Amino acid sequence: MVSRDHIVMLPFMAHGHLIPFLALARQIQQRTGFTITMASTKLNIQYLRSTISADSNSQSIFNIRFAELPFNSADHDLPPNSENTENLSLGNVGKLFHASISLRDPVLHLVNDIIHQEGKPPLCIISDVFFGWATELAKSVNTVNITFTTGGAYGTLAYVSVWLNLPHRSSDSDEFEVPGFPESYCFHRSQLHQYIRDADGKDLWCRFMQTQISQSCGSIGWLCNSVEEIEPLGFDLLRKYLRLPVWSIGPLIPPALLENKSSSGFSFSKQHAGKRPGLATEKCIEWLDLHGPADSVLYISFGSQNTIGLSQMMELAIGLEDSGVSFIWVIRPPIGFDMKSEFRDEWLPEGFEERMKQSKRGLLVRNWAPQLDILSHKSIGAFLSHCGWNSVLESLSQGVPILGWPMAAEQAYNSKMLMEEMGVSVELTRGSQGIIVGKEVKRVIELVLEKEGKGKDMRNKAVEVKKQLRAAVSHETENKGSSVKAMDDFVRTILSTSQEQAA
Numbered sequence: 001m002v003s004r005d006h007i008v009m010l011p012f013m014a015h016g017h018l019i020p021f022l023a024l025a026r027q028i029q030q031r032t033g034f035t036i037t038m039a040s041t042k043l044n045i046q047y048l049r050s051t052i053s054a055d056s057n058s059q060s061i062f063n064i065r066f067a068e069l070p071f072n073s074a075d076h077d078l079p080p081n082s083e084n085t086e087n088l089s090l091g092n093v094g095k096l097f098h099a100s101i102s103l104r105d106p107v108l109h110l111v112n113d114i115i116h117q118e119g120k121p122p123l124c125i126i127s128d129v130f131f132g133w134a135t136e137l138a139k140s141v142n143t144v145n146i147t148f149t150t151g152g153a154y155g156t157l158a159y160v161s162v163w164l165n166l167p168h169r170s171s172d173s174d175e176f177e178v179p180g181f182p183e184s185y186c187f188h189r190s191q192l193h194q195y196i197r198d199a200d201g202k203d204l205w206c207r208f209m210q211t212q213i214s215q216s217c218g219s220i221g222w223l224c225n226s227v228e229e230i231e232p233l234g235f236d237l238l239r240k241y242l243r244l245p246v247w248s249i250g251p252l253i254p255p256a257l258l259e260n261k262s263s264s265g266f267s268f269s270k271q272h273a274g275k276r277p278g279l280a281t282e283k284c285i286e287w288l289d290l291h292g293p294a295d296s297v298l299y300i301s302f303g304s305q306n307t308i309g310l311s312q313m314m315e316l317a318i319g320l321e322d323s324g325v326s327f328i329w330v331i332r333p334p335i336g337f338d339m340k341s342e343f344r345d346e347w348l349p350e351g352f353e354e355r356m357k358q359s360k361r362g363l364l365v366r367n368w369a370p371q372l373d374i375l376s377h378k379s380i381g382a383f384l385s386h387c388g389w390n391s392v393l394e395s396l397s398q399g400v401p402i403l404g405w406p407m408a409a410e411q412a413y414n415s416k417m418l419m420e421e422m423g424v425s426v427e428l429t430r431g432s433q434g435i436i437v438g439k440e441v442k443r444v445i446e447l448v449l450e451k452e453g454k455g456k457d458m459r460n461k462a463v464e465v466k467k468q469l470r471a472a473v474s475h476e477t478e479n480k481g482s483s484v485k486a487m488d489d490f491v492r493t494i495l496s497t498s499q500e501q502a503a
Contacts, residue, residue: 319441
């Protein structure tokens with residue numbers, strides 16, 4: 001029987017937000033039978049539909065609806081068809097953030113249509129942290145807003161607090177304390193993206209972030225794509241800072257990834273991301289099958305929209321070659337070049353790719369790779385990552401330790417937590433300006449992949465986190481996981497709140 005209860009979901013316009021929102025929608029719908037409406041702009045809805053059409057388990061989403069919100073990028077001084085952050089310059093990303101506020105009126109129109117058709121408001125609106133305007137909109141139609149952070153608890157708190165308080169501006173040194181964290185927790189200026197470093201409270205970035213995050217802090221609770229057991233400190237501090245319920249309902253990754261399914265005949269990545277890899281999944285797996293022993297291959301990827309500088313790319317290649325380690329590297333044109341253009345040999349040491357092909361030591365994949373299939377392969381021993389939260393969860397779900405190279409957003413805070421709280425990572429450098437040399441690349445790679453010492457310790461800790469992630473989603477009656485319990489409590493809360501408002 002289909003429930004008459006309805007939830008409207010509003011993801012921010014970035015692939016790293018769209019995918020967790022869709023995973024959350026599926027989870028809520030499967031558990032409750034509620035009707036879910038996912039609302040976004042036309043091209044983002046097309047992307048979500050393509051993700052679903054690639055999913056062999058599409059029956060599970062028959063009651064998830066998609067609503068296209070009118071949006072014209074030209075009205076906001078953006079390039080044609082710019083409806084998410086992918087392939088946008090930093091300046092245009094800023095414009096997209098501000099442009100997202102224009103979705104408020106179309107969302108209000110959508111919600112009023114639902115009320116007209118169903119005779120009552122939706123149970124709640126679940127909105128992205130960057131859509132703080134949804135809090136007042138929800139109140140105006142007699143429902144409530146829930147904020148969903150697609151990041152982890154620790155990284156979310158650091159990101160929110162740094163934007164709201166700009167603590168680095170009142171520090172005379174490169175180190176500073178962040179409100180919400182114990183005084184002993186020092187953060188560093190190099191962990192801030194340039195646009196936060198330069199923020200003065202009056203700039204465009206600040207005006208958007210402080211307004212939207214403040215409004216999101218006025219929702220009735222937050223959902224967080226993480227697990228209580230892997231981030232006990234982060235959840236404790238986030239709840240104290242927000243003074244709101246925070247439900248830990250992660251990890252929002254394909255359930256099959258938590259069930260030890262073999263990659264053979266089953267493509268996690270196609271199901272999860274709706275993208276076409278630069279090299280067929282089967283080719284990547286064949287290559288990995290030839291590279292034993294277990295835990296010996298390094299996987300390198302900087303997320304769906306990042307790249308590195310030209311000199312960094314050169315030094316990374318030199319370090320990889322000198323280390324003698326086997327690797328898969330997802331490569332894109334370096335910073336300053338068109339991300340959609342063909343990759344040029346001149347951006348790597350002369351003859352590098354050909355030598356890697358001949359020796360079968362390195363596989364270079366253009367633009368995008370089937371990440372989940374790669375990470376779930378037994379040969380993968382470590383992941384050189386930008387520390388985006390989706391990638392972190394995907395890596396740790398397979399017990400793969402991380403070599404951190406954070407780029408933007410909350411990634412440097414994630415990296416700090418992975419090193420200091422979890423002990424599953426070391427950091428190579430930070431950002432597109434970070435200086436690296438081949439010798440240091442070689443040293444850190446060897447450290448992470450070594451069979452004894454720190455490398456072994458990191459792998460053991462990553463395997464423990466893997467067990468905790470899997471236990472959190474257990475549906476066993478006698479041993480229900482913490483994330484399952486959190487989802488149950490969230491559903492009870494919104495149902496009881498809806499009944500109170502109707503009374």
